[in-house]
Amino acid sequence: MSSNTDPLGTAIIDYLNQTNDPIITVESNLTEPDEIPVRYLFRNKSEMPEKELFALSKAEGRILDVGAGAGAHARILQDENKLVVALDNSAKCCEAMKKQGIKHVVCEDFFTYSDNEKFDTIFLFMNGFGIAGTIDNLEPFLIKCKSLLKPNGKIIGESADIIYLFEEEDGSVNININGKYHGEILYQMSYRNELSGWFPWLYVSVDILTDIAEKAGLKQVDLYEGMDSDYVICLQNQG
Template sequence: MSSEYMIGDAWGELLRDCHAAGLPAGRYYEICERDDGYISAYDAVGFFEGPGGWPPLDRWACEQARGRVLDVGVGAGRFSLPLQADGVDVVGLDVSPGALKVCAERGLGSTVRGTAGDLDDMRRFDSFLLLGKNLGLLESREQGPRLLAALRRLARPGARILGTGVDPYLLDGAVHGAYLAKNRRHGRLSGQMRLRLRHLLTATAWFDYLFVSPAELSGMTAGTGWSVVDTRTDGAQYAAVLALAPDAAPH
């Protein structure tokens, strides 16, 4: 789709502006645009909330973290910073340089720019966070197993993935039903969303973000060494714990 927006780090710029302004409520919003024109907005202050302001599913999932932690899609560090304060060895991972700058300004000690596939396998972790609905980073039916394979390569024995996501089949059908049906007609998972984030006159490139049901998530783990061992739900949203099989050696 054509656009008058400049392509850049809109996500990082949003976080930097909100942080520099002192986190004023109701002033900075994550503007998320879907490729059918649907737009949502979320107050950016929420990306800086401490544990008391987290959704209960994120809080429950984060409480399951053990050992060395990789926070995938760390954003402003809302999950990593409290873990670090509790003495947890945590690394924040994000593709956004602006987000990582905010993490550094807020005191997060260890960050890496890139994706899980960019990390060398000398780094090993016991827990992987995909919180804040970041099970969406599975992206698609094809890409999801690739991300799970990348995390397996970085995993210590007994590692777990702790994530929260959205079941697309429990969304408002009047708003989202036609989009989900179009995805199915084109051979995609129903909840494969084509999105971009906007801030002022900057937008990210378009990217895929997956709203995947717990059943679809379980199916996606086949052959990856991971399996879904626990879930908790709250309406359309849910938390999932994925465990690495004892005989699933990193590869």
């Protein structure tokens, strides 16, 4: 397999072209390999769980969908006559979104992205806070988000506390308190002959995210808690 390619984007294009029913393999340094049917990335509103519908209902005004992927959320928001900019650093994902009729697609890395007009909402779904990569980079990531927001603008994002992965049979937790944060994971995706290479991803508890968000000038204003330590949080720009 070749490295530093775009297995996700290739699989999404293959799905749109109906060449097969593609499946992406996801590996991590903490769990067994998993398979994601690409059709899941094209789900419609009726196929989405309650927490996803909650997040979509909170998106308003001018919206930036970060890491938009196949464009499922951007498509729904656009169909509801909301103004959404779909941002992704994958050229193939951006091509796929344009093919689906998503009007405002930007192919760029989030950390270098800028816009002359600020946003009312930044949408970070599919564990979008994970883009920060590490707990040390979470505050700079949130500050970057804040720089793109209007006063009182909101971030709507999803994450989870994965400390349960470290629980022993007796209920104790086996983590190194002097090591890296337990929610820092390495992932790798593969599809056909393409391999993404390992990349960092972050899962963060509500309490820690809220504390770091306050340092970045963002305040929790809404919260939806799921069944598996997952949640959707709304953070509002305080200045």
